[in-house]
Amino acid sequence: MPSLKDIRIRINSVKTTRQVTSAMKMVSAAKFKKAQDDISHIRPYVDRLAGIIFDLSQSLDDGVELEWSAKRDPNKVLLVVVSSNRGLCGAFNSNVIKETEKVIKSKYNYQFKQGNLDIFAIGKQAQKILKSHGYPVVKDFNELYTNTTFEAVKEIAVEIMESFRNEKYDDVVLIYNEFKNAAVQEVRSEQFLPLQLTEAGSGVYNSVDYIVEPDKISFIKKVIPEALQTMFYRVILESLASEHGARMTSMHKATDNATDMLMELQLIYNKARQGAITTEILEIVGGAEALKK
Structure with missing residues (x-):
């Protein structure tokens, strides 16, 4: 005794x-409300934009190839892993790490063994754990969470897109937590580049005969880069809302x-x-x- x-x-x-x-719970609750509002605002816009790009791409003549959807043999692969800078948020970070290891072992094991797989980490937790597990984290963007604006996210997206366009990477995959509600986050791994125009908006929008000036090809070439940047921004917002929800529930x-x-x-x-x-x-x-x- x-x-x-x-x-x-x-x-x-x-x-x-x-x-x-209790204090951490209240802080996360305040941040969660803003992150949830941001997600509810951007989701309809991104979904509609993806639908328009899909509809227009289906109406292009056969043989027209867009640089952002150019498929190449995945000799060099980039994984962009989105986690958090801080812990105390339940299984939020561990789920992302597990999914990353699963993707590498099941899909890109050959590239990993050949040294042709790189990882960009957004969040200190992913950077620290993946490095300790022996994975090649070649760059981090941990400072993003101190200034999570569209302009800051756009800089990262442009860097990734340029690496793909210059054929430094053949496949770019995003791994992050998708927000469902405060208690549920679903870890996702989705291909960012090359853009899969055969799937974007499929099953959501019917084919629409848009009036486009000056022409459809010029319009798509102009819109796709901006759409990719917005899609990447949505991924960051999804992860932020998931993080605050997970931390609020955990606390x-x-x-x-x-x-x-x-x-x-x-x-x-x-x-x-x-x-x-x-x-x-x-x-x-x-x-x-x-x-x-």
Whole structure:
């Protein structure tokens, strides 16, 4: 049985922990609301834009090839892994790491063994863990989370797109958490480049006869790069909303667990205190009886 002093120290420690987790929960809740609003605003725009590009691409003459959808043998592959800079968000980061390792082993194992696979890490957690597992993290963009604006995200997207256009990479795959709700995030791995025009918007939009000036090819060549940048921005927003939701849920559970632990410790403390009082009374009574004799 621990002493009363030890139990009091544990109670104070758990109280402090509960205050920290409760504060982190409230901070994440405020950030989550903004991230959720951003996602709800950008999703319809990106989906509609993808549908327009799909419709127009299907109406192009056979033999017309667009540079952003040019398919090449995947000799050199780039994985863009989106995680967080901080932990304490449940399985948010570990799920991304597991998916990354799964994609490498199942799809790009040959390129990895040949040294033809690179990883761009967005978030310190992915950078640290993937490096420790022996994967080639050649670049990181951890500072993005200090200024998550479209302009900042666009710079990263343009760099990735130029690497593909210059044939430095043949395949570019994004791995991130897609936001479902505060308690659910679905890890996804999707091909960013080459753009799969046969799938973008498929099953969502019917073919529409658009009036385009000056011509469809010029319009698509102008719109696709901007669409890719917006799609990449959406991925970052999806990950941000998922992170705040995961951290808010995790800190809520931690706060509840701390409250339950406090109740148990208080019960143990009361029992120990009652036992100590009973022992003191018995000692006093025993001493008094000894004096009488």
